[in-house]
Amino acid sequence: MLNLVGLILLFPIIGTAINGLFGKRLKKETVGYVACGSIGLSFFISVLVFCGLLLLPPDARLFEKQLFSWIESGSFKAAAGLQVDPLSSLMILVVTGVGFLIHIYSVGYMHNDKGYHRYFCYLNLFTFSMLLLVLSNNFLLMFIGWEAVGLCSYLLIGFWFEKKSASDAAKKAFIVNRVGDFGFALGIMLIFLTFHSIDFTEVFNAASHGNFGVGSFTVTVITLLLFMGATGKSAQIPLYTWLPDAMEGPTPVSALIHAATMVTAGVYMIARCNVLYTMSPFTMTVVASIGAVTALFAASIGLVQNDIKRVLAYSTISQLGYMFLACGVGAFTAGIFHLMTHAFFKALLFLGSGSVIHALSGEQDMRKMGGLKHHIPITYKTFLIGTVAIAGLPPFAGFFSKDEILLESLVRGNFIYWLIAAIAAFFTAFYMFRLLFMTFHGESRVDHHVAEHIHESPRNMTIPLMILAGLSFVGGFLGIPGASAINNFLAPVFGGHPHTEISGTESIGHHSEGHPYLMMVISTAIAVAGISLAYRMYVKKPEMPGRLAERFHLIYKLLLNKYYVDEIYDVLFVKPTKIISIQLWKRVDALMIDGSVNGIARLVGWFGNIFRHLQTGYIRNYAFYIVAGCIFIIVLTVFGK
């Protein structure tokens, strides 16, 4: 069954080809069936592969399939090879599973769009790229997937490219990601220089059995460079600014790419390279700190945003911060676990918000919503489940994964990490319920002519919502403390290497007694506190937020304007770059390069101007030149010697 792994990649790319080449001539239903069918088949094969992996004994759960030899140049070898292990098999299940649901949802959501086939072509291409990213067995192939998902993200953010804001957002996402990818590419080159291989297995073996001590400088540089790529792709400080703008894309895209899968690529990459990361405590500290700060920072911005999708975007950034925090303290399993549960509930929330937007004919401002509970009951119920899951109330999925991260950050990290994460968790509960209350509860603030058209979404949109709601409910049970299925499953990837335990923290291979239950109570209390505050402010006393905003005018302004980070970046990076570029254009390009090229042309023209008088147009002259030449040659041959 494991041998089928190539098919997982094959189906989406076939879907891309069909919809991309012939989509315009196909009927809409056909396009939808092709797109969903290809991902559905891919999901089916993924399940088979996953089962095949489960049948193997835990220590033997690593399967590599070489498709073909891709690049061979001297000592540099890159194979197009796939790798199935617990980590990648979990990822392909999430990618194809959630991806399949979102494809089905998209059939309903996009049914009126004129770029229908283009949309599905991109979406299939994205799924292919993401699968390539998680299945590759070497850094270079992973990088291809990494870049390709970036490309698809660009294409889909700018899907409605007639809108200036959408095409701007697409460019922003692409350029910001370039910054990170630059580091990623350098990291791969350094890996090759250091280990003379880019194959995962070889590199990790060489790293753990080689001469690199813990804290080795080279490994630190490599991991930091790779992490730079992760900050771009996974929207962490300082490269997170593209993600909120990415909400210009269609909502299912936000759900699939900018919440559930692509943005988690950085977390996956770090988990994949856990051997390298654990060898560099400094990088781990950087990862954990950036993760923690991002979690808090983004959550605080999310508190005051009014656009329903932007709240979710900042929430995504914040949750990704959690995952990095988990990876940074060495709790890779917790990070991947949160990645998975987050994929469920955040996809659910985005699709739910898409359903709301759909019902309100495109309205995204929460100040113009409210009281939708009875109009779109299915969306409301599923959204409620998603909200509860992300807020972290037991027994929903988010509770277990977030709780584990909080616990690990305290046990493996330190109190400050825990405190930051706990505050962020409080914020999360608050802003998510604020969103829920503003959208579904209270008085309706919907425009009158919009209100007449409010309708529940069609079944192909609500069924994915219900399935995701189910997953958000049960997903957490995979990681119940003490009997964590996911922990055992992933153990061969994260546990089998000599450097995995960071010095001083080796005592917590498993949860110590007592701690987890106390932590559960605390984190539940935090969530409840956040929820009740939101309830007080947005249901009981709807006038309270306004008064608070007035009293804390400065803070409110700061948060509403996202700490002015975009403006600061604009002044620090964008404007100087533009000024330098304009100078380069005007002075170097127009003056020097164009000047020298045109100068040569002018010189040639000047000579031509002189010599053109030889060309009289009289045949007699030409004949004379010929005769004179002949005579000259004759004279030369006769008298020359």
Place this chain on the structure above:
Amino acid sequence: MITLTHYIVLSAILFTLGVVGVLIRRNAIIIFMCIELMLNAVNLSFVAFAHYLNSMQGQLFVFFTMTVAAAEAAVGLAIIVAVFRNKETVNIDDINIMKW
């Protein structure tokens, strides 16, 4: 006795006449005839040498030259006719627009 030298000298004179004609005449048809004259001057020396050297090669070349000259005459006269239809003259001093 007519020796090879006589033939060569005659050929040279004919050739020079042709060259001078091309250089100084203005009527395209006369220039054309001068070119033919040059070709035939060369033919003459070919034949003379062939006879002197007892070789058929020179004679063969004459046939080639004559063939080329015939073809050239056809094309050249056609061009002259075409030019005449356009400009109503065959004076080459009036036909000088092929320049800068």
